[in-house]
Amino acid sequence: MEFKVNSKVLEKxxxxxxxxxxxxxxxxxxxxxxxxxxxGLMMVSATDLEISLRSxxxxxxxxxxxxxxxxxxxxxxxxxxxxxxITFSTVAGSKLKLTTDNGIYNIGYTSSEDFPEIHxxxxxxxxxxxxxxxxxxxDQTSFAMSKEDMRPAMTGTLFEFSQEGLxxxxxxxxxxxxxxxxxITSEAEEQYIVxxxxxxxxxxxxxxxxxKIYLSKSHISFQISELEFISRLIGEKYPAYSSVIxxxxxxxxxxxxxxxxxxxxxxxLFSSSSSKQVKLSLSNxxxxxxxxxxxxxxxxxxxxxxxxxxxxxxxGFNTAYVNDILSHVDEDNIIFKLHSPTKAxxxxxxxxxxxxxxxxxxMPVRLNN
Amino acid sequence: MEFKVNSKVLEKxxxxxxxxxxxxxxxxxxxxxxxxxxxGLMMVSATDLEISLRSxxxxxxxxxxxxxxxxxxxxxxxxxxxxxxITFSTVAGSKLKLTTDNGIYNIGYTSSEDFPEIHxxxxxxxxxxxxxxxxxxxDQTSFAMSKEDMRPAMTGTLFEFSQEGLxxxxxxxxxxxxxxxxxITSEAEEQYIVxxxxxxxxxxxxxxxxxKIYLSKSHISFQISELEFISRLIGEKYPAYSSVIxxxxxxxxxxxxxxxxxxxxxxxLFSSSSSKQVKLSLSNxxxxxxxxxxxxxxxxxxxxxxxxxxxxxxxGFNTAYVNDILSHVDEDNIIFKLHSPTKAxxxxxxxxxxxxxxxxxxMPVRLNN
Numbered sequence: 185m186e187f188k189v190n191s192k193v194l195e196k197x198x199x200x201x202x203x204x205x206x207x208x209x210x211x212x213x214x215x216x217x218x219x220x221x222x223x224g225l226m227m228v229s230a231t232d233l234e235i236s237l238r239s240x241x242x243x244x245x246x247x248x249x250x251x252x253x254x255x256x257x258x259x260x261x262x263x264x265x266x267x268x269x270i271t272f273s274t275v276a277g278s279k280l281k282l283t284t285d286n287g288i289y290n291i292g293y294t295s296s297e298d299f300p301e302i303h304x305x306x307x308x309x310x311x312x313x314x315x316x317x318x319x320x321x322x323d324q325t326s327f328a329m330s331k332e333d334m335r336p337a338m339t340g341t342l343f344e345f346s347q348e349g350l351x352x353x354x355x356x357x358x359x360x361x362x363x364x365x366x367x368i369t370s371e372a373e374e375q376y377i378v379x380x381x382x383x384x385x386x387x388x389x390x391x392x393x394x395x396k397i398y399l400s401k402s403h404i405s406f407q408i409s410e411l412e413f414i415s416r417l418i419g420e421k422y423p424a425y426s427s428v429i430x431x432x433x434x435x436x437x438x439x440x441x442x443x444x445x446x447x448x449x450x451x452x453l454f455s456s457s458s459s460k461q462v463k464l465s466l467s468n469x470x471x472x473x474x475x476x477x478x479x480x481x482x483x484x485x486x487x488x489x490x491x492x493x494x495x496x497x498x499x500g501f502n503t504a505y506v507n508d509i510l511s512h513v514d515e516d517n518i519i520f521k522l523h524s525p526t527k528a529x530x531x532x533x534x535x536x537x538x539x540x541x542x543x544x545x546x547m548p549v550r551l552n553n
Numbered sequence: 554m555e556f557k558v559n560s561k562v563l564e565k566x567x568x569x570x571x572x573x574x575x576x577x578x579x580x581x582x583x584x585x586x587x588x589x590x591x592x593g594l595m596m597v598s599a600t601d602l603e604i605s606l607r608s609x610x611x612x613x614x615x616x617x618x619x620x621x622x623x624x625x626x627x628x629x630x631x632x633x634x635x636x637x638x639i640t641f642s643t644v645a646g647s648k649l650k651l652t653t654d655n656g657i658y659n660i661g662y663t664s665s666e667d668f669p670e671i672h673x674x675x676x677x678x679x680x681x682x683x684x685x686x687x688x689x690x691x692d693q694t695s696f697a698m699s700k701e702d703m704r705p706a707m708t709g710t711l712f713e714f715s716q717e718g719l720x721x722x723x724x725x726x727x728x729x730x731x732x733x734x735x736x737i738t739s740e741a742e743e744q745y746i747v748x749x750x751x752x753x754x755x756x757x758x759x760x761x762x763x764x765k766i767y768l769s770k771s772h773i774s775f776q777i778s779e780l781e782f783i784s785r786l787i788g789e790k791y792p793a794y795s796s797v798i799x800x801x802x803x804x805x806x807x808x809x810x811x812x813x814x815x816x817x818x819x820x821x822l823f824s825s826s827s828s829k830q831v832k833l834s835l836s837n838x839x840x841x842x843x844x845x846x847x848x849x850x851x852x853x854x855x856x857x858x859x860x861x862x863x864x865x866x867x868x869g870f871n872t873a874y875v876n877d878i879l880s881h882v883d884e885d886n887i888i889f890k891l892h893s894p895t896k897a898x899x900x901x902x903x904x905x906x907x908x909x910x911x912x913x914x915x916m917p918v919r920l921n922n
Contacts, residue, residue: 260822264815279850287816287855289823399605446633448654453629454658481648482626486656 186273187223187245191265191284197228197241198259200411203385204230204237205255206508216252219301221245229302230255235382236302239411243272250296253280261289290540294431303414305405311397313350313368315408319390321363323351324542326383330356337420340377343404344422349539353425357547359505360425361512364541375422376404382415389413429545430528433521435494438534439464441518444473447486451475452503454484462503462551466522467496475503499525500551509544525551554590555642556614560634560653565612567628568598569780572754573599573606574624574894577836579688585621587668590614590750598671599624604751605671608780612641619665622649630658655849658697672783680766682737688759690721693911694732695752696881699725706789709746712773713791718908722794726916728874729794730881733910744791745773751784758782798914799897802890804863806835807903810887813842814879816855820844820873830918831872835891836865868894869920878913894920 186421198217206214209232217396220227224245229238251274261282262270271283275290282289322341329337335357344351349366376399378386389408396407451462454475465472471490476483510518515533522529531544567586575583578601589596593614598607620643630651640652644659651658670900679836691710699707704726713720718735745768747755758777765776775782820831823844834841840859845852868891884902891898900913 195786254849254851257822261819261853264819266815286857287853289853290820291850292850446635450633450656450658452631453626480623480626481661482623482659484630484656484658488655505791 185245185247185249186271187221187226187243188269188271189226189241189243190267191262191270192267193241194270195259195262195265197239198255198262200239200389201228201230201237202255202259203388204232204235206232213252213294213300215255215296216294216299217255218250218252218257218296220250220296222248231300231302232381233300234379234416235385236414237301237385237411237538238414241410249274250355251280251293252299253291253294257291261291303403303416304399305400305403305414307398309399311345311350311368311370311399313365313395313397315390315393315395317365317367318395319387320352321365322383322387323391324512324514325352325354325361325363326380326387327508328354328356328359328544329380329383332356335420335423336418337377337422340379340418341383342425343376343378345372345374348371349541353422355423355425355545358502359509359547360428360545361509362425362429362541362543362545366539366541375398377416377418377420377422378404378415382413386413386415388527400484410544417535428436428528429543430523430530433523433527435466435497435522436492436495437471437520437522439471439488439518439520440488441513443488443514444518445507447473448503448506448510450486451484452507454482455503456480459549459552460502460504461500461525461551462506463498463500463551465498466492466494468493494522495524497522497525498551499529500549501529501546502549505546509546513544554614554616554618555640556590556595556612557638557640558595558610558612558842559636560631560639561636562610563639564628564631566608567624567631569608569758570597570599570606571624571628572757573601573604573872576603582621582663582667582669582820583670584624585663586624586627587619587621589619589665591617600669600671601750602669602722603748603785604754605783606754606780607783610779616686618643620649620662621665621668622660622662626660630660667747672772672785674767674769674772674783676767678768680737680739680768681713682764682766682903683761684764686734686736687764688756690719690732690734690922691752691756691759693881693883694721694723694730695749695756696877697723697725697728697730697913698749698752698768701725704789704792706746706791707777709748709787710752711794712745712747713792714741714743716740716742716836718910722791724792724794724914727871728878728916729797729914730878731794731798731910731912731914735908735910740901743768746787746789746791747773747784748787751782755782755784797897799892799899802892802899804835804866804891805861805890806840806863806889807860808840808857808887808889809859810879810882810885812857813887814876816842816857817872817875817879819855820853821876823851824872825849828918828921829871830869830920831865831875832920834867835861835863837862863891866891866894867920868898869918870898870915871918874915878915882911882913 190420218229226243227240270282301341342353350368352363367390398405456477517534587598595612596609637653711722717735719737721732741845767774843854886903
């Protein structure tokens with residue numbers, strides 16, 4: 185076998201596949217690329233058994249061959265080379281030999297027998313979404329996924345197809361985010377839960393290119409130009425999240441997101457490390473934000489400009505969650521919709537982008553007086 | 554006590570002092586700033602017992618007071634505030650109260666009794682050096698300091714005053730760097746060893762401002778505008794480094810530093826993790842760089858353009874040390890001065906900057922054939 189490939193073309197290909205290589209694994213074979221050279225096409229794949237990536241380029245090879253090649257070693261060689269032509273050949277059926285004008289590199293390869301098969305998703309049902317729209321949906325929701333394994337469904341992000349649109353939902357029980365892309369409508373209501381690692385890798389692969397999504401019961405596939413990204417789904421039932429969203433929160437607080445977040449960040453310095461609590465004291469067109477660290481004898485209080493004509497109330501939140509939520513809204517003017525200090529609070533941008541809807545829900549904490 | 558200070562002025566002051574606050578310490582008092590307000594001047598100090606930083610600003614205070622204030626808490630509050638006037642006052646002799654237009658922050662402070670005294674260096678002998686010249690000297694030499702405590706002198710950088718100039722020397726026994734600033738001459742030969750932590754903090758504080766250096770037997774002080782940086786010295790004898798520098802290395806290799814370093818970085822991928830060895834094979838106007846990882850059955854060889862008319866030889870080096878050295882020379886054209894595969898090799902820039910001298914020495918490793 186012998187063929188030539190441009191170093192920069194190969195570098196670009198490998199850079200898109202390598203995110204599927206696990207950092208640590210008890211299965212050393214997963215630290216490899218699978219090269220499948222067949223009829224002039226070279227398909228490069230990688231998998232960590234949960235997610236897989238594959239893409240191909242044309243290579244003028246005279247022979248078909250499958251081989252398993254150490255991923256980081258190959259990628260690191262290729263990306264440190266200046267642009268050059270690389271000749272690939274094999275030596276004695278066990279070494280891959282790369283030859284450039286100035287150098288020769290021999291790398292041991294192994295046979296492909298033990299490389300896990302990558303699940304293929306049938307292309308019966310195709311959903312097309314712009315890459316940046318998908319990225320926005322993931323970036324705005326995924327931060328609220330649960331980090332705890334107790335309820336596996338909540339460790340992923342819900343993709344919910346509906347007549348209203350494609351809903352993205354994540355929650356860890358303390359807060360919940362729902363983002364709706366109203367351009368992608370579907371007659372049937374269908375739920376798919378995509379795991380955390382898939383969301384984080386996928387988000388980095390997305391750009392302005394349209395993405396084709398294919399679905400099966402167990403897997404989801406994203407086709408991004410030549411690149412295919414496949415993830416297993418979490419086979420659990422997602423919690424009935426609609427029932428926790430309050431319908432009537434009659435007290436409305438209009439506030440600048442950046443002003444409030446700047447204040448919350450200072451309150452994080454004062455809220456005690458055990459409770460992480462911040463108190464919002466609301467009265468007529470007035471909000472007072474305060475925190476106290478009893479252990480260190482420090483406290484802080486700030487007033488922020490706002491518009492509010494609802495009930496006077498003191499409500500407590502976890503500073504870290506408020507900071508998380510405020511950091512993941514794009515709009516600068518936001519509304520807090522409140523009912524009482526013990527009921528869930530809804531946070532929304534004052535104006536939503538066209539054909540989008542964003543809703544964040546935050547559970548209050550009991551104030552210790 | 555009550556006075557006002559601009560938040561950005563205070564932020565700038567604290568940002569220059571906080572590098573002396575240790576990240577972890579068994580002495581909690583070192584996590585504080587010492588504020589010493591006296592006759593309208595506020596001196597802010599911090600120390601980790603090895604290095605100290607202090608600087609002052611004028612404050613229109615009616616009273617003198619010393620207090621010890623949690624450093625990170627205060628700094629984090631100040632730097633997250635927009636520019637504003639802050640009123641400092643004390644409450645009940647135990648709390649510092651900061652008041653702005655929108656907020657009030659109370660921080661517990663403690664008395665200054667237990668705060669360690671910061672060593673003052675007498676101003677008998679003053680050496681003036683431009684900040685960027687000093688930074689260059691430190692950046693080019695300090696990487697070669699020893700990380701091992703076996704020989705304490707080698708864990709610091711030597712400042713050697715001499716008639717030739719001010720020499721900066723560091724070595725870990727495997728490599729040695731000597732940088733000479735010929736503008737700073739001194740009649741007496743004097744040696745001072747500055748510890749690693751001082752070098753790394755100092756390097757970040759330096760800018761185009763002239764620096765005044767003061768010296769005592771035990772301490773060194775750097776005055777950078779309003780800021781004073783004090784470090785203890787390592788009270789040991791520096792090894793007689795001159796005796797290891799070979800005088801006659803008659804074989805000269807002229808090579809482009811970037812070409813060689815690019816190649817060495819690839820060889821690091823192939824050199825086995827135990828030996829980290831790279832082989833340089835030199836013959837007439839030819840250099841072949843090669844490495845082999847027996848454990849993984851991989852190997853590499855590259856040819857690089859060079860000028861060489863010395864003895865034919867194979868010489869081995871530790872890839873990490875070669876990479877370190879090549880990364881810390883500014884000049885692109887360098888000379889390797891060699892004698893034999895078992896003798897120290899000298900690396901120098903082909904042309905040195907005016908009034909400067911840079912010499913790097915690297916010990917070869919025995920090639921395993």
